[in-house]
Amino acid sequence: xxxxxxxxxxxxxxxxxxxxxxxxxxxxxxxxxxxxxxxxxxxxxxxxxxxxxxxxxxxxxxxxxxxxxxxxxxxxxxxxxxxxxxxxxxxxxxxxxxxxxxxxxxxxxxxxxxxxxxxxxxxxxxxxxxxxxxxxxxxxxxxxxxxxxxxxxxxxxxxxxxxxxxxxx
Numbered sequence: 001x002x003x004x005x006x007x008x009x010x011x012x013x014x015x016x017x018x019x020x021x022x023x024x025x026x027x028x029x030x031x032x033x034x035x036x037x038x039x040x041x042x043x044x045x046x047x048x049x050x051x052x053x054x055x056x057x058x059x060x061x062x063x064x065x066x067x068x069x070x071x072x073x074x075x076x077x078x079x080x081x082x083x084x085x086x087x088x089x090x091x092x093x094x095x096x097x098x099x100x101x102x103x104x105x106x107x108x109x110x111x112x113x114x115x116x117x118x119x120x121x122x123x124x125x126x127x128x129x130x131x132x133x134x135x136x137x138x139x140x141x142x143x144x145x146x147x148x149x150x151x152x153x154x155x156x157x158x159x160x161x162x163x164x165x166x167x168x169x
Contacts, residue, residue, distance in 0.1 A: 002051045013134040016027050049121070117131070
């Protein structure tokens with residue numbers, strides 16, 4: 001969903017704004033974030049970055065237990081490896097790891113992410129560069145869904161058209 005991707009991009013933009021671009025205090029960064037990505041409240045503002053997800057392939061959804069059937073040489077009684085259990089532990093029942101509570105999407109899901117900038121943003125090369133760098137960081141280090149920091153939900157950009165064209169990631 002676009003809202004999930006926008007949320008991830010906001011997180012990465014905030015990290016870069018504070019530690020790389022040094023855009024000021026937390027209050028100043030929040031103000032800049034609302035101006036760029038949109039916000040609610042007294043300073044409600046629509047996002048200047050428009051996102052669209054298209055061409056979503058059919059997801060292969062399987063039970064966690066079926067996905068993680070790699071034999072575990074340390075404990076043959078468990079149907080999944082300890083490495084996968086570490087990554088996907090929220091998918092398994094806390095008290096009994098043989099009880100599965102969630103399904104997972106197997107790798108190979110593809111989709112296109114199109115983005116455009118508002119006319120007001122197109123005139124600001126510095127902020128456009130910030131958005132593009134944010135997209136790169138999210139694509140290289142981020143992900144979607146639970147446990148994305150452990151490799152689950154990782155995204156891979158197979159192609160990206162240069163600005164000012166619509167980019168497809």
